[in-house]
Amino acid sequence: MIFGQLIEGGPPLNADKLPLVTSAPLGVPGKSIQSAFPPGDFSNGVGFNPAGGWGAKSDEGSPIWQGNDAMTSPLHPYFQGGISGAEGSEGMLSSPNRQMPSAVLFGSICSGAPWRTLLFRPARSYLSGGSSHFGNQSPPDWAILDFFHMPVAEPYAISEPFATAGKINLNARIIPFSSYLTRETALRAVLASVRLTAIPSTLAPVPTFAPLPLPDTKTRYPLDPEETLRSVRDRLNGTDGSGRSVFLSAGEVCAMDLVPQGTTRAGLAAWWADKSKLTGDNSLESPYATLVPRLTARSNTYTVHVTAQSLAPGPGVVGWREGRGRVTAEWRGAISVERYVDPNDSRFTGPGAPNFLSGTQPVGPYYRFRVLGTRRFNP
Numbered sequence: 194m195i196f197g198q199l200i201e202g203g204p205p206l207n208a209d210k211l212p213l214v215t216s217a218p219l220g221v222p223g224k225s226i227q228s229a230f231p232p233g234d235f236s237n238g239v240g241f242n243p244a245g246g247w248g249a250k251s252d253e254g255s256p257i258w259q260g261n262d263a264m265t266s267p268l269h270p271y272f273q274g275g276i277s278g279a280e281g282s283e284g285m286l287s288s289p290n291r292q293m294p295s296a297v298l299f300g301s302i303c304s305g306a307p308w309r310t311l312l313f314r315p316a317r318s319y320l321s322g323g324s325s326h327f328g329n330q331s332p333p334d335w336a337i338l339d340f341f342h343m344p345v346a347e348p349y350a351i352s353e354p355f356a357t358a359g360k361i362n363l364n365a366r367i368i369p370f371s372s373y374l375t376r377e378t379a380l381r382a383v384l385a386s387v388r389l390t391a392i393p394s395t396l397a398p399v400p401t402f403a404p405l406p407l408p409d410t411k412t413r414y415p416l417d418p419e420e421t422l423r424s425v426r427d428r429l430n431g432t433d434g435s436g437r438s439v440f441l442s443a444g445e446v447c448a449m450d451l452v453p454q455g456t457t458r459a460g461l462a463a464w465w466a467d468k469s470k471l472t473g474d475n476s477l478e479s480p481y482a483t484l485v486p487r488l489t490a491r492s493n494t495y496t497v498h499v500t501a502q503s504l505a506p507g508p509g510v511v512g513w514r515e516g517r518g519r520v521t522a523e524w525r526g527a528i529s530v531e532r533y534v535d536p537n538d539s540r541f542t543g544p545g546a547p548n549f550l551s552g553t554q555p556v557g558p559y560y561r562f563r564v565l566g567t568r569r570f571n572p
Contacts (some may be wrong), residue, residue, distance in 0.1 A: 196224040200470050217286040230308040232322030235394070236301055237473035246308065250292035250300035265292055296341035297447070297482035301475055302357050304328065313338070313447045314477045319462040320469050338444030343486035353441055355534035360489040363440040366429055380417040380425065383487050386519070388413040389453050414453035423458055424449040440490040445484040447481045494531045526569040532560040
């Protein structure tokens with residue numbers, strides 16, 4: 194283990210700046226992990242914690258802890274490192290159930306080589322690892338996300354096993370009316386709370402552990418929904434080069450560009466020019482970690498609008514003839530229906546149980562249907 198650099202041309206990590214970085218070949222000054230171990234994926238530390246080969250964990254908050262006699266002011270949440278016992282402190286900022294948002298957090302797991310992690314964000318020439326990142330091969334790493342189901346659990350347990358209630362459909366068009374009937378309002382709502390992290394090169398760390406005063410620099414950017422949704426429209430129009438006109442998995446959003454306000458999709462390379470070097474892989478994947486559990490490619494909950502009539506044929510008429518028969522009653526309303534899979538279904542046990550791992554056994558025949566609510570239109 195020797196001292197080295199995380200990024201090409203960056204400051205070296207010295208003895209009081211952890212973690213130490215393996216650099217190769219030995220004795221070559223200025224060698225970075227991105228050149229010695231491509232693609233050189235690294236993670237940004239939280240607050241003043243340095244960047245390095247960190248593993249991801251769910252956001253369990255940060256301590257608001259009153260100091261001892263020597264420190265009479267409380268510590269700043271998320272911006273104080275080296276605190277022991279923080280998990281058990283009484284004052285905490287955290288989500289109610291401290292859950293990981295999605296399996297995208299597995300993006301910090303090593304994928305078989307030093308400084309190479311799973312890829313759950315677009316592989317672009319202007320981002321770390323470039324367009325030839327190992328995780329962008331076929332099948333792409335984001336395909337793994339289809340093995341995980343993240344239910345909507347807040348503010349209450351909305352989603353049940355194999356159900357997508359509470360999630361927004363990426364396929365934002367209603368067939369056969371897709372040429373003029375779209376459903377992008379909900380997608381815009383999902384994007385509204387997402388922030389893209391990008392760290393300007395002017396914030397390059399210096400070789401010291403002590404936090405230094407830094408300029409007031411913006412590192413989190415809201416998205417431009419119009420520009421970001423262009424990728425969705427390209428897929429639904431069949432013009433994105435995938436050969437499909439539909440999303441098959443919510444994980445496919447990880448291959449879409451997120452466009453911050455103030456630029457366009459075509460201008461992303463220029464926008465990232467002074468930000469990609471210091472922005473770690475975990476920061477690039479963070480917005481996708483919160484998007485994936487909110488999205489689906491196949492809805493299970495539907496609202497069906499109904500007009501039902503009771504018809505009586507006219508005198509001496511067999512069957513219905515327009516203008517001759519009578520409408521004796523009419524019911525108009527909406528019915529909300531959900532299809533679901535019961536994990537306790539008796540068909541899933543015993544010698545004749547289906548083998549869903551075979552790749553040829555569909556789940557469709559095992560769906561059940563239930564009515565969630567009925568509303569009558571009676572103006």
